[in-house]
Amino acid sequence: MSAGAASTAQAPPAPLRSPGDLLIVADAVHAHYGQSHILHGVSLSIAPGEAVGLLGRNGMGKTTLIRTLLGLHRASGGTVRVADRDVTGERADRIARLGIGYVPEGRGIFPNLSVRENLVMASRPPAASTRPAWTLARVLETFPRLAERLHHGGGALSGGEQQMLAIGRALMLNPDIVVLDEATEGLAPLIVAEIWRIVGTIRASGIASLVVDRNYRTVLAHTDRCVVLQKGRVVLEGSSGALHGSETLAGYLGV
Secondary structure, eight states: OOHHHHHHHHSOOOOOOOGGGOSEEEEEEEEEETTEEEEEEEEEEEOTTOEEEEEOOTTSSHHHHHHHHTTSSOOSEEEEEETTEEOTTOOHHHHHTTTEEEEOTTOOOOTTSBHHHHHHTTOOOOOSOSSOOOOHHHHHHHOHHHHHTTTSBGGGSOHHHHHHHHHHHHHTTOOSEEEEESTTTTOOHHHHHHHHHHHHHHHHTTOEEEEEOSOHHHHHHTOSEEEEEETTEEEEEEEHHHHTTOHHHHHHHTO
């Protein structure tokens, strides 16, 4: 049985949506680094409020796909739409203004700025939305550790605190979607549990998410749907519930 057939058997496809109903739509996206062809016609969509997991072994194109969606790497083929706007080839800052909060692998905080400065510099009023705004007070209530270190420099924080700061900064943008690339990598188990608690809070608040993490079981528990990449191609996708215990999924992840 082919991978596509296995995917269909495990999780019936969702009803078709028009592009205007979707927050992000990648259609047949290709990406290269020099002569290396990394993404081979990847298609992905995320609806408002939907939590999507992006799975695959190291080197399969997950971070390249994220960077291409966000305009940090130029697609060499296909199209990317955000909020029903074609953003293929647009600058990353313009794409971010369409409602995307990004928590990159490696955190990317400003070490010479205080915790407060890192948060406030990202502050943006919410667009027309029924969701409560993410203010400085709300972020500090969600991350008590940051409140305790509000005037400390970002570089003086522990790895876990820096990750909380990176997530808090993304939330201060009042985004429609938060993209988390390896948010728990290298962190102690207690901090990992705290990060996943926050991911659950984001999901419950109605913000969409795209989540990459090595612990695929936890990703399945915190998402509605998952997409699996292998060598830059989508080889499996389906509802997270249907993929629990899937031998096909385990085979692609090498577990």
